[in-house]
Amino acid sequence: MDAQFLIEVETLAGSLDQLDYFAILKLPQGATPAELKAAYYRESRAYHPDRFAAFPNAALRDLVGRIYRRINEAYTVLRDDRKRARYQADVSGPDRAAKLRFTEVEEAAVKDEQKRKLEEQLGQTPNGRKFYAAALVELEAARLEGAERALKSALMYEPENARFKEQLATVQRELDKGRAKGDVFKIK
């Protein structure tokens, strides 16, 4: 093992926390899955701990172990389309420095966000949901005033619900149009 390689290993191990997964696998951000796999195999051939198992230098083995664990981590995230999309957005964004390593905690946060959005569609409180459901029934039957009343009630329970507000605004616009024509009951 030449000195050149030792220096390379030390530099790489020391800078792991400043590199994103693409840099670790020496790949451009737009790499295809086939390129990703080829890079993973190439880096495995270079840094697989088995290559160094018989080396007496424990410090070297330790460094290689650290590098290889990060190579595996990078590959695991980038081979998963969903995780890769989020990771790519993260490291292209303003928080890049803090997001070089993918964490499941963020994964959980994203799930919570999705759940919150979904709940907002239907309401977050029992009463909010009840009135919102009633509003939808009224709308279906083209009873705009009933829908307006139900949506206002729903908003009493969930004043921050953007979806409810949006719906109410739409209904009120329709009502105004109808009133202008003086033909409240024939709006389709």
Place this chain on the structure above:
Amino acid sequence: MSDDIAVGIDLGTSYSAVAAVTEAGASPQVLPNEWGDRTHASVVSFLEDGSVLVGNDAKKNIITNAESTVYSAKRLIGRFFFSDEVKKAQAVMPYRIVEGPNNAVRLQVRERDLAVPEISGLVLKEMKAIAETALGREVKKAVITCPAYFNDNQRQATKDAGRIAGLEVLRIINEPTAAALAYGFGRDISQKICVYDLGGGTFDVSILEIGKDVFEVLSTAGDTYLGGDDFDDRIMTWLADDFLTRHGLDLRQNRFCLQMLKEAGERAKIEVGRDGVASIHVPGICQSPEGEVLDLRGKLTTDQFNRMVMDLVQRTFKVCDEALQSARLTAGDVDAVILVGGPTRLPIVRNSVRHYFQKEPMSGVDPDEAVAVGAALQAHALLNRNAAEYGQASYLLDVTPLSLRVGTVGGFTEKIIEKNTPIPIEKSKTFTTSRDGQDRVKIRVYQGESNRAEGCELLGEFEFKGFRVAQRGAVQIQVTFEIDSNGIVNVSAADLETGQRTSTTISLSSGLSEKDLRAAIDHNAELELARGPRA
């Protein structure tokens, strides 16, 4: 090239084998014992004179020396005393299974309590002795294989068994991965392959992508409760029920009769697989209350046998489905199917595999020897710094078979590392104190696919101490979970703000303590392997 040698050992539920690469560039050889046997029953018989007999000769003692002869110990390795597998074994095994400290399993043989790794340690000691005789030199290092679906407890116990036998365990590798290595090593192929490994006690499937010298495991799945023994059980049940209706006696009530029945079942399975029909005759299996000596007789046809075991065979394909799905492949994407394990010789298994993959399974891979051969290749590679220079390099990129989880409140768990993640890998998670002045944090680590703790296997409880004592929530402890190349889990923790490492204590673990381990090593060294003349 160093003068050192390392062997590869396939430590099986029913049979074990040992192989070695004797010189650089040579192909690996399975090492036979002095009688020419290439596979050895994983049976340990404790003799009256204090010595132990291991291997095919010991197998004969299952009937004559039933209480002091231990077989299928691998079914119990790394399990907790309260597990289903241990309960099942207690009902059928002729040797005594008792509870040890920390819910561990102990086997009581000739007034002595032995941990399961001690038994496996004796099988390994025999493999070591066989290798030493065959090679004419001392052997100190080995690669040992285990089922891909083994959890951390079982891997750790397997590693302990190696240490007990006086071996430096260079690596624990997965049996299907070893078989794939035996198949693809030095052949310069690029294929997607499936290893279908039906052993004596476990079933594993691994899907691999071989890219010349790189062996990437795409996914692995398995069932540690399914193996050739279950096929024997079906025949036994059929024979015993038949005997019960004829003579009104239940052979399963007597441990001696049960062992004869088991042997007859195994023999019938092999015969029916080879010849299409098996005639069973065990003279004098028991005596009626009137003193009449009764024989066990039966005739088993292929059709009958196939009907008995069809559901077991079907179960293996559910596991195949799961592995293919994890690898995001279909059966048609697989270029080659490799069969490993004795039961894959059965026509019903071969035919079903052919039907499922629409492909003839590979011939030329010996189902009994491939795993040991692969382990020997890996042992050789790990020992030699310059393997790459003479084209002996191969890189095994293996995965963890089970998700790693931590226990949370209310008996739930949270996933830390997903199954089928390449190893070695590490992942950190931050925990915080929940009370003012809290000076320790405890976490429980599990492996499994259930959200509920009770649906997973407990690996242990880790206690961290030695961080700053402050108001609740003020101290953040970063816990790092690492799965190493053996698939063994290591947990460490540090204070996130100061970087100070905390001390870690493991409790509630099924493993042996360092003290017990040392005692076991000494005891193993004292025991002499019986090398009697073969009858």
